[in-house]
Amino acid sequence: MFNTFKRKQDEPATIFSKKWIDDWKAAINSSDEYKAHGAGWNAPLILKVTDSHKFLNNPDAIGFYLDLKAGVCDELRYASAKDEPNADAILSAVAETWIKMIESGKDPLMMLMKGKLKLEKGSMVLLSTQTKAAKALLDAAPAVEKIKESANNAYTEKSNGSSGYTEHTSFVSTTRGIDFDSFPMKLFQKAKVFGIWNPADISFEKDREDWKKLTAEEKKIIIHLSALFMAGEEAVTLDLLPLIRVIANEKRIEEEIFLTSFLWEEAKHTEFFSRFVYKVMEQKPDFESFHTHFYKILFYQKLPSALQALENDSSPASQLRASGTYNMIVEGTLAETGYEAYYRMLAENNILPGMQEGIIKLKQDESRHIAYGIYLINRLLSENPDLIELFELELETLLTDATNIIHEIFEPYEVVPFGLKKEWFLDFAIKQFQNRLEKLNLRV
Ligand SMILES: [Fe+2]
Numbered sequence: 001m002f003n004t005f006k007r008k009q010d011e012p013a014t015i016f017s018k019k020w021i022d023d024w025k026a027a028i029n030s031s032d033e034y035k036a037h038g039a040g041w042n043a044p045l046i047l048k049v050t051d052s053h054k055f056l057n058n059p060d061a062i063g064f065y066l067d068l069k070a071g072v073c074d075e076l077r078y079a080s081a082k083d084e085p086n087a088d089a090i091l092s093a094v095a096e097t098w099i100k101m102i103e104s105g106k107d108p109l110m111m112l113m114k115g116k117l118k119l120e121k122g123s124m125v126l127l128s129t130q131t132k133a134a135k136a137l138l139d140a141a142p143a144v145e146k147i148k149e150s151a152n153n154a155y156t157e158k159s160n161g162s163s164g165y166t167e168h169t170s171f172v173s174t175t176r177g178i179d180f181d182s183f184p185m186k187l188f189q190k191a192k193v194f195g196i197w198n199p200a201d202i203s204f205e206k207d208r209e210d211w212k213k214l215t216a217e218e219k220k221i222i223i224h225l226s227a228l229f230m231a232g233e234e235a236v237t238l239d240l241l242p243l244i245r246v247i248a249n250e251k252r253i254e255e256e257i258f259l260t261s262f263l264w265e266e267a268k269h270t271e272f273f274s275r276f277v278y279k280v281m282e283q284k285p286d287f288e289s290f291h292t293h294f295y296k297i298l299f300y301q302k303l304p305s306a307l308q309a310l311e312n313d314s315s316p317a318s319q320l321r322a323s324g325t326y327n328m329i330v331e332g333t334l335a336e337t338g339y340e341a342y343y344r345m346l347a348e349n350n351i352l353p354g355m356q357e358g359i360i361k362l363k364q365d366e367s368r369h370i371a372y373g374i375y376l377i378n379r380l381l382s383e384n385p386d387l388i389e390l391f392e393l394e395l396e397t398l399l400t401d402a403t404n405i406i407h408e409i410f411e412p413y414e415v416v417p418f419g420l421k422k423e424w425f426l427d428f429a430i431k432q433f434q435n436r437l438e439k440l441n442l443r444v
């Protein structure tokens with residue numbers, strides 16, 4: 001029943017034993033990572049082991065009590081039920097889950113998303129600002145070797161290299177025929193009805209009048225969000241091609257047919273925002289000053305890196321990384337949250353009707369793109385179940401990137417105009433992400 005874990009120096013300590021706990025505390029206090037990321041955590045925390053009777057030698061123990069102050073762990077001991085009122089946050093899971101998190105370096109936020117870890121007490125928003133600290137705490141726990149590095153390497157190991165020229169041996173249309181009942185073809189039918197809208201037909205006259213009446217701070221938040229949407233739409237337009245190329249090489253004609261509408265729509269979204277700026281704003285603002293650190297990591301680096309990797313490596317693992325980044329995080333978590341919040345903000349304040357009209361159309365397009373992404377990921381995971389763990393690891397990091405971007409958006413404002421709330425953004429983004437995990441059967 002008891003696992004023994006390899007300790008960094010001397011003999012192994014039994015998992016969850018008193019000695020193991022003492023080792024853990026010492027490791028936290030000598031962890032540079034925890035010092036760096038835990039500086040803002042000044043509250044007691046309980047990590048509850050819901051089936052603790054199986055693992056803890058202490059009958060009163062419900063888990064672990066950690067008193068954390070400014071990057072230091074003052075106290076780490078077994079927690080009892082009496083400690084619960086004193087803890088600011090209580091995270092609970094079965095012993096097996098805690099062990100898995102310790103062993104594999106799994107991100108606590110991702111485990112919360114998947115429902116394997118529960119937040120019994122405390123704020124999800126607060127926790128999302130402390131994910132690196134929480135991870136550093138678990139990383140410090142005496143554990144067996146981390147599997148994360150070897151898992152990441154699998155991306156390169158799975159590479160099947162460049163395929164070069166392949167002649168056609170037959171065609172779907174002239175053999176089995178196009179499958180009109182397939183999901184991509186159904187999406188394509190929708191795209192031809194709902195995706196046919198022209199940004200040039202949208203009137204921005206009232207928007208221009210509204211714009212002149214806005215305060216400087218109100219203009220700033222609209223310029224700020226526009227700067228993120230504009231570059232985001234341009235990035236997804238620029239970066240989609242390698243995925244289309246892979247799907248075409250695999251002769252998946254129904255999927256490629258749908259993807260022709262996908263890229264066309266992204267191009268229109270890019271056009272739409274630029275038209276708005278040109279028609280409504282008196283002068284072009286400095287948009288790129290709003291592209292801050294975490295935004296750049298995702299949109300300048302990780303998105304093009306994941307998609308361009310397909311040019312040399314079209315393996316299922318590489319496709320999963322691309323679609324996870326593009327469809328699950330950029331579109332399915334960030335864009336969907338941003339557009340929903342932006343639309344509500346404009347509608348509630350009855351301003352910028354042209355922008356509202358475009359966002360309604362654009363949201364419909366995005367829902368098809370995300371639906372395709374989920375279809376693709378489902379197909380890849382059902383054909384390659386061995387890649388599930390690797391894909392989850394990738395999502396863990398990307399989800400943190402996404403929440404970091406949300407925190408970053410709100411940093412420049414003491415009071416955010418139009419009553420925009422960071423908590424709403426985070427809550428909506430997390431719910432969307434969880435919905436997608438559910439559709440992928442990755443949530444318990
Ligand atoms: Fe888009």
Ligand SMILES: [Fe+2]
Nearest residue numbers: 266331366369
């Ligand atoms: Fe999209």
